[in-house]
Amino acid sequence: MLVATICLGLAAPHAWAENSTELNLPCRNAILVNVNTGTVLYEQGPDDEVPIASITKVMTLLLTLEAVEAGKVSMTDIVPISEHAYNMGGSQIWLEPGEQFTLDELIKAICICSANDAAVAVAEFVGGSEPVFAEMMNAKAKELGMNHTHFVNACGLDEAGHYSSARDVSIMSMELLKHPKILEYCGIWMDSLRNGETQMVNTNKLLKSYPGITGLKTGTTNGAGVCISASAERDGMSLLAVVLGSPSSGERFEAATQLLDYGFANYETAEFPSIAGRVETLPVKGGVSQQVTLSYEIPEKILLKKGEGKKLTAETTLPQQMEAPVQKGEKVGEVTLKTEQSVIGTYPVTAAGDVSKMDFSTAFSLLSHAIFTL
Known part of the structure; x- marks a missing residue:
């Protein structure tokens, strides 16, 4: 367990002594980061290269919001639905080729119910095709210093050569948190599409159980196990807990809760004094x-x-x-x-x-x- 900085452009953090606390986390890999300063407060196998399931969509959302802010696409744009997006398995909103949805609606579906078909449709819209978008994802990962990551798809389904690490997930998650709009989507508990015909319930159950939770993304596949990148804020301090490879959904939320509780109980942020x-x-x-x-x-x-x-x-x-x-x-x-x-x-x-x-x-x-x- 170490304390270190992972963000560039930040002043040197407090030189913490090594913390002797050991958390009994029901997961394979984990990291806890103070978002305000970029300081790592706890880590467990942070650089292991492992599948990350739908937490992949953090990068998909990041590139999409950057494209919106750059004026390349608009939230009101109609996103075409391809056969390739239609054929995505796993979590989905059952998109049909020829259906019409706005980019705003599909981003909402990605954030609330982790829809794979919506993620691929958005990737094709922003990048032209999913393989080209995956190249964009890898270029952004390199730019951010994510040294243990390689993307093959935009949704996180298990595929050879598609992996990341707890530390790299925290890096891209904190980059996504720089776009406040994302928390508006991630904070929605229930919504619907198709004039109420398709109901969406948020996969992040911490929204209903953890005080101060703000987001961010869940993920589950056979290869990755059960995962979450969870952001929370209390008293002006923001924390990010990444949990990879839990055996069950309940243990994923238990591990994230332990990490966040540890951070809020032991640390605080303060304004630099006069x-x-x-x-x-x-x-x-x-x-x-x-x-x-x-x-x-x-x-x-x-x-x-x-x-x-x-x-x-x-x-x-x-x-x-x-x-x-x-x-x-x-x-x-x-x-x-x-x-x-x-x-x-x-x-x-x-x-x-x-x-x-x-x-x-x-x-x-x-x-x-x-x-x-x-």
Whole structure:
């Protein structure tokens, strides 16, 4: 069990000591991640390459929403239903070739009842064909740093060469969570299609049993076992629990509940506190400009052990002035974040721009410019 960061572009998280807690999870693979900071709070076989069933549809939904936001497709577009989509087995909404559904309706069917036929129809609509869409899925996985993933289809039915890992599922799930629209669909408990003729009930039963649950995706096949990527939020802290390879649906939800309970019971997120001694500029000696603007590279939120959030303080260590030349990005000082007991971390303060050194030729050029612009 380790604590590490899996998201790029995030400030360094709290350097946690290794947690000795062992959860008795009824599943093959699992990971618990703090969505706010990208910090891994618990893991169990996180990089094993295994089938993931319909959790595959997380990537299908991600690419579809990206296509909508890029203006390539619209939620009101009519999606044609092919023979290939019609022939999908497993969970489905019994699409018939020639039927007409909007993209919005099919996304809803994917999120609520994990419809394989709807996922393939959407993949064909966005990518032109399911094989081309699978190539898009693999390209996105590579872009996100999902190093233990290869997609062959858009719905997650067992197929040779189609696999992912708990860590990679968490990466694409957190990327999908950046699109708030998805939680509107995932939070629907019951809905219908075909003017009420086709009833849809959400496969994520945690919506009815777990306080704070927000999504995200379930999956079940013979090869993958019973799986879930479950997102939840309480008191401003968002968690994601990925469970792969449970023996039964009930054990899948039990494992996800254990993971989320562990996270909410032991951790909290807090806003970065106001910084004592913060200044926005520093004097520069011998420069063409008399001061340089500072950039504070601090995160918006900090992950902490439960109860530490109210004890945070932050202070700067900065020089009285800088000597020219100063280069943009040059480290000027740092911010130290503390609790009452210990230092949590340090964050750099850098120069936000260049300040060249003043020499005779530069001074003469500036003087000449000033004279001729009078």
